[in-house]
Amino acid sequence: MGIITISRELAALGDETAHELAKLLGYRFVEKQVLDDRIKTSGIDEHKFKKYDERKPSFFASLSQDRDNYLHYLKTALFTEAEHGNCIFIGRGAGIVFKDMPGIVRIFLAAPLEIRVERVKSYFHCDERRARQIIESSDQDRIGFHRYFFDSKWKEPENYHAILNTGVFHPAACANIIKQINDQIITPEADAKNTTRLKELILEQNVQHHIMHEKKIPIHFLETTVTGSAITLYGVANSQPLVEAALEAAREIAGLVGTFEVHSEIQIVREYSVIP
DSSP states (O other): OOEEEEEEOTTSOHHHHHHHHHHHHTOEEEOHHHHHHHHHHHTOOHHHHHHHTTSOOOHHHHHBHHHHHHHHHHHHHHHHHHTTSSEEEESTTHHHHTTTOSSEEEEEEEOOHHHHHHHHHHHHTOOHHHHHHHHHHHHHHHHHHHHHHHSOOTTOGGGOSEEEETTTSOHHHHHHHHHHHHHHHOOHHHHHHHHHHHHHHHHHHHHHHIIIIISOOOOEEEEEEEETTEEEEEEEESOHHHHHHHHHHHHHHHTTTSOOEEEEEEEEOTTOOOBO
């Protein structure tokens, strides 16, 4: 199973490149609307969805439990789509979400500002001043989205296998370059490791979902890691009984798929609360 993630500046022809790449490789391009629908039907209402989706959250929104819920459902949507096999994701921090996968290709698409301005003017039927405002707002949202949700720098070169200039390369040419990178990285060994790692990531999400949304145990900023036969919980709780309840809930889910040791790194902080 191969995974290609594309991060892109506004008007850097991200969708066009993804469509060309999907045709070239026979991969499935998971379009924005597919992820939107999965996230919304999982429990995020329209208002909360718009506050966070590829946006820089406000100060209070960044502290809210809604933030954690959005990230949880975003990851769940990405993992669910990845289960279907070779796929291409665009935006949504997918390159960071899947960064530990043995076989992943991460691409950034950029273009010179003046070319982006002309493309935005054509697409939105606006003047140059408005086009520059749209671009600046989009860039700031994507910078903030990556910083607040993933503690990552959106345009940092080390986060990508390649940065391609769509002011120079046509989407079809970009697709050919990405294919060459993909052919080197997605080996049979990497493909097998991807399948194993994805199962671990899905188990992490299932454990978190069971604790947070089915059992409704108030572990704030809950994170789960699965490595081999070990599951570890991280977060903040008000009491030891809550920690024990979370551990028991994790064991319930783990027992459905195998034999795992479940550990806690949850910190106990009395009278801790977050903004609802």
